[in-house]
Amino acid sequence: MEDQQLILSFGNTLKSVREERSLSQEKLALNVGLHPTYISLLERGKRQPSLTVIFKLAKELGYSASKFVELVERGVK
Amino acid sequence: MEDQQLILSFGNTLKSVREERSLSQEKLALNVGLHPTYISLLERGKRQPSLTVIFKLAKELGYSASKFVELVERGVK
Numbered sequence: 001m002e003d004q005q006l007i008l009s010f011g012n013t014l015k016s017v018r019e020e021r022s023l024s025q026e027k028l029a030l031n032v033g034l035h036p037t038y039i040s041l042l043e044r045g046k047r048q049p050s051l052t053v054i055f056k057l058a059k060e061l062g063y064s065a066s067k068f069v070e071l072v073e074r075g076v077k
Numbered sequence: 078m079e080d081q082q083l084i085l086s087f088g089n090t091l092k093s094v095r096e097e098r099s100l101s102q103e104k105l106a107l108n109v110g111l112h113p114t115y116i117s118l119l120e121r122g123k124r125q126p127s128l129t130v131i132f133k134l135a136k137e138l139g140y141s142a143s144k145f146v147e148l149v150e151r152g153v154k
Contacts (some may be wrong), residue, residue: 003089003129005131006128006129006132007128007129010128048128048129049127049128050125050126050127050128051083051084051125051126051127051131052083052084052125052150053089054128054131055083064147064150065145065146065149065150066082066146066147066150067143067145069131069142069143069146070141070143072128072142073141073142073143
């Protein structure tokens with residue numbers, strides 16, 4: 001699995017779940033204590049998240065981190 | 078969940094699974110293209126992994142990333 005493909009799948013998953021929750025990037029950023037610009041970079045696959053960021057974002061979006069990572073895995077298959 | 082607790086759980090999980098596989102830090106590092114010192118820092122909770130590092134380590138240890146993250150979650154409960 002190529003790194004960039006994985007990073008893009010994370011971004012697509014994040015954007016998709018965030019929009020399902022009707023959360024703006026700004027609101028999500030505020031709730032998890034991250035910068036809105038960083039959320040935008042993650043969603044576009046321009047940055048990759050650390051372990052703790054994965055857990056924070058998943059939790060805020062109503063998923064366990066393992067379930068969220070499973071969605072990311074599906075996106076690269 | 079506190080960040081440091083989570084980072085430590087990742088390190089404990091990594092060390093525990095690596096030892097189950099009878100892999101040295103050096104061998105694991107070589108197989109995944111990381112530095113042995115970085116593996117040691119991860120196992121001691123002194124660094125946290127990025128998304129792509131989580132996927133690489135899990136795969137090398139015979140787990141999907143989501144399953145590996147599930148083990149990390151169990152470690153913080």
